[in-house]
Amino acid sequence: MKLERVLQYAQTLLEMSVSEGDIAVDATAGNGHDTLFLANLVGDDGYVYAFDVQKEAVDATLHRLLDNALEHRAIVLKDGHENVANYIHKPVSAAIFNLGYLPGSNHEIVTKPNTTIQAIESLLKLLKVGGMIVLVVYHGHEGGKNERDEVIRYVSDLPQKHVHVLRYEFMNQKNDPPFIIALEKVKEFLIEG
């Protein structure tokens, strides 16, 4: 038996949550790896909404979809994930975030605690019962620990009857390895705001 590595486990959680015909969200498109993964899961009757604030990331994601002939299954938006509610008005099965910066790109463009939490909150409202939000938390960069701590504080306070909150982490790895926070919506609830 081999424990699934963090990125592998993130994909397993998405696979368990998304079926053909579903709507899924890549909240931090970057180079488009997760957008492509989700586009494969939703099939021709489903749809992926991918967000990134950088043109470079939007272009890279569009190229990846085109290279795989799956561009018709996704819309790639150059906008912040905090604005997700402006675009999606149907129930969502799963969303994925990779917090931090785009490798090989501008390290100053990073996800931020307030906008990340705003996006999680909006997605919790849109999420189906049984749906999942997966966060891969990179926290080695400047500001990363602050974002990690604020996100942990927010998710730790979510009502347990409505959301199951999981942390999946290899505890003895060096150099701030990423870990997963997964939120499973188990019952509908009212979120203020």
Ligand SMILES: C[S@@+](CC[C@H](N)C(=O)[O-])C[C@H]1O[C@@H](n2cnc3c(N)ncnc32)[C@H](O)[C@@H]1O
């Ligand atoms: C760690 S990278 C994502 C990696 C990506 N999943 C991949 O497969 O390559 C984080 C991304 O979040 C983006 N980002 C930062 N703030 C954002 C925001 N408010 N909304 C959406 N994307 C944001 C960055 O531009 C960057 O591309």
